[in-house]
Amino acid sequence: MQKCAGVMAAVALTTTVAFADAHADKSDWPSSFTVGTASQGGTYFAYGSGWANLVAEELEISGGGEVTGGPMQNMALVHTGDAAFGMTTMGPAAESLNGTNPIAPGLQMTNACAMFPMYQTPFSVTVLSSSGITSIADIPAGARIGFGPAGSTSDTYFPRMMEELGVDFERRNGGWSDLGGQLQDGLLDVIAFAAGVPVPAVSQLEVQTDVNIIEFTEEEQMQIMEAFPVSQFNIAADTYTTLEADARSVSMWNFAIANCDLPASFVEAVVDVVMSDNERMVNIHRAARSTLPENWDKNTVMKWHPGAAKWFTENAGATIAADMIHGDM
Structure with missing residues (x-):
């Protein structure tokens, strides 16, 4: 069993590297990125810093987690582009889209897109x-x-x-x-x-x-x-x-979010790193046992980033309506 697990891990790692190589043209990718998390001592900080470091290592790009006030502030940071990525829960996401986020009342934060399911x-x-x-x-x-x-x-x-x-x-x-x-x-x-x-x-x-x-x-x-x-x-x-x-x-439910203006190939590559090897994510935090491709359907609030939608459609059998993908109608 250990030998089998080792082979599976090697295959998953090879797949991720191959995916990254397939997107060798990184001319429009950012030179670095930050992931909005929450306070230290909470799950968001441990989980978010972990996947940020994993992505940075696999895609050979500078990146890391950033202490924030949590889901509401993350929606604002990602919407404005002050953070490339963040994490939020469905309730705060809905309030932010409706313009009732207390950080910026009246501002509909529609430039924050769903990227991948995290956990409950x-x-x-x-x-x-x-x-x-x-x-x-x-x-x-x-x-x-x-x-x-x-x-x-x-x-x-x-x-x-x-x-x-x-x-x-x-x-x-x-x-x-x-x-x-x-x-x-x-x-x-x-x-x-x-x-x-x-x-x-x-x-x-x-x-x-x-x-x-x-x-x-x-x-x-x-x-x-x-x-x-x-x-x-x-x-x-x-x-x-x-x-x-x-x-x-x-x-x-919690979802990772991305600024909707990020290059589709970049977001697709990030999603591939996180979603292709659940064992590595669980090693970061046990809550990641729910960070599985089949949980894509738990997002009923935010529009998907096109790069993320492409990954889930091609790799998880997702059927995402066109009007739920940013930029599509």
Whole structure:
């Protein structure tokens, strides 16, 4: 089996190199690129920096991840071209396209295009075991809750979810690593995470102290699904050492995005690097187990970059409507 896996990996690598060679004319490619991620300690930063480095190495072009405020800011950065690539969730993407992104109200960010599916973002709650909190209903009135960076998916949707569930709280923002430290120091009562699992900050907390990872009840899960653009999700028991069973949650899909004006051959080559060898992506972050070609259909919001649409049509059997491809009608 190991020998077989090694052969498959070699074939995948050869395929990627061959694809890159097939696009030897890189005259219109940028000399470098950045990927908008999110705060350090969160899944976006680990995942995004990882695939940026992988692409840079395989395509022999300078590139890397950049710390940002998360999905809302990434939509703005990619739309304006200040970042070639970024990552977003479907909710913030829809708001940005509709002109309700709080970073630039009224601006319809239609120059950010879908590039490839990433993974689902579960919404989860973490507290110190010493708090005695074991359910959403246990969260005391006036609890100090950290919702992640301002403008992030978590900060956009989790406060509304908590209000929907009748939780009274004080809203706090910050990077995930910083909020983890504040929870440990007693400066926060709860952290409400919306990030691919395992969340690095939660994994670090587990090593340093005892935590409770709070799941939603069936009723709470249904209530949130009816009120927000999320779907049912279970956080697998093997995700964290703290969990003894799967934890009930809700989730929202994430997609990598590209500035729509980037050369089609460049974006196609980038997509090929990321999508052609899932094992390498999973080695970057376990959330990439969902970074699979067949998940192309999870994008129902953004128009596709032509280069990305070409790759998925030719390699994943995708049937993408012409009016869902940027520049086509």
